[in-house]
Amino acid sequence: MEKNNKGALNFLYNTALGRLLLKPLCSRALSKMCGAFLSCRLSKPLIKGFVKSNGIKLSDYESDNYKCFNDCFCRKIKPELRPIDTEKTHFISPCDGLLSVYNVTDETVLPIKQSSYTVRELLGGDPVCEKYRDGVCLVFRLCVDHYHRYCYLDNLKKGENIFIKGRLHTVRPIALQRYPVFVQNCREYTVMETENFGTVTQIEVGAMLVGKIKNNHGSGEFARGEEKGMFLYGGSTIVVLVEKGRLNINKTFFEETQKGNETPVKMGECLFTAI
Numbered sequence: 001m002e003k004n005n006k007g008a009l010n011f012l013y014n015t016a017l018g019r020l021l022l023k024p025l026c027s028r029a030l031s032k033m034c035g036a037f038l039s040c041r042l043s044k045p046l047i048k049g050f051v052k053s054n055g056i057k058l059s060d061y062e063s064d065n066y067k068c069f070n071d072c073f074c075r076k077i078k079p080e081l082r083p084i085d086t087e088k089t090h091f092i093s094p095c096d097g098l099l100s101v102y103n104v105t106d107e108t109v110l111p112i113k114q115s116s117y118t119v120r121e122l123l124g125g126d127p128v129c130e131k132y133r134d135g136v137c138l139v140f141r142l143c144v145d146h147y148h149r150y151c152y153l154d155n156l157k158k159g160e161n162i163f164i165k166g167r168l169h170t171v172r173p174i175a176l177q178r179y180p181v182f183v184q185n186c187r188e189y190t191v192m193e194t195e196n197f198g199t200v201t202q203i204e205v206g207a208m209l210v211g212k213i214k215n216n217h218g219s220g221e222f223a224r225g226e227e228k229g230m231f232l233y234g235g236s237t238i239v240v241l242v243e244k245g246r247l248n249i250n251k252t253f254f255e256e257t258q259k260g261n262e263t264p265v266k267m268g269e270c271l272f273t274a275i
Contacts, residue, residue: 038233043069054145073233077147082267084151084225088196090270091247094228095150095238097140098262099271101253104135104241119241122203124164128191131199131243138240138271141262142231149230150204150238151267152222154194161215163188188213196274198246203239204229225268247272 037043046069051058058064060081066072085092093099104119119129119137142148152158164187189203204213213236215229222228249272256263265271 034233038069038073041068047072056145070232073144074148074230076149082147084268085270086224087270088154089274091197091242091272091274092151092153092224093140093265093267093269093271094153094202094240095140095142095267096147097142097238097265099253099265100139100141100257100262101249102137102139102257103254104132104137122187122239122241123189123201124162126162126189126191128199128201132201132241134244136242136244136247136249138242140238140240140265142236142238144233147267148232148236149267150228152192152224152226152228153200153202153240154192154196154224155222156192156194156200156224157221158190158192158217158219160219161188161190186213188215190215198243200243201241202228203241204231205237205239206231245275248275 038046044067047066050056050069050072058075061075061077063075066075119132120126123129186206187203189201192200192202194200204215206213212232213229214232216227253263
């Protein structure tokens with residue numbers, strides 16, 4: 001299945017005919033239609049094949065009584081399998097995924113091939129972007145076989161969720177090489193005043209055929225490890241912006257990112273320590 005997916009994406013992004021088909025495939029209208037189908041009972045027969053092809057162990061999750069495909073995709077893992085590091089100086093991963101780490105230089109982040117994104121563009125011009133000059137950008141890419149719920153990374157007070165309309169490209173590297181995906185795709189962000197790491201902004205980025213980014217709360221105070229939200233079907237990305245001088249980050253993370261390698265991480269585990 002993975003091989004077939006790569007072949008299809010190569011056709012869509014690297015051929016003239018494929019790029020003609022991208023516009024409707026990346027539309028929010030098609031995503032909503034797919035999301036509606038995957039949330040209805042007619043999608044239930046898809047579960048068996050999805051679980052088998054992705055090697056998902058259903059006994060790791062709280063329930064296996066799924067009424068539709070999205071019930072299975074958003075399945076909730078048993079808490080003991082995702083313990084939350086509670087040491088206050090430890091910066092934890094908000095989700096399962098593949099991590100890349102970038103320095104923010106003159107507001108520029110994610111210098112991938114022909115594309116470069118700025119914090120200002122990622123946040124739709126929000127003045128909070130100034131806080132992240134010379135800071136750090138953490139990119140967590142979630143594949144379809146990852147756990148698709150995410151948590152708060154510290155005790156914190158957050159603002160409202162702010163939604164930015166856009167398209168829905170895949171978040172795989174093949175698309176990142178050709179389009180400024182993270183500033184074109186639909187995304188939702190919130191500014192969080194954390195207890196131990198200063199002002200952190202988290203951005204959930206939608207992707208091709210993602211039915212919905214579902215955050216659980218508006219503004220308020222929340223605890224480290226409490227569930228923040230979930231993605232419905234599709235590969236997705238979480239981008240986290242941290243101010244300068246807040247984190248001790250092992251240089252290996254930067255070196256691996258420069259090589260094009262992503263580091264597998266799990267929700268709740270310690271990634272870095274506070275300065």
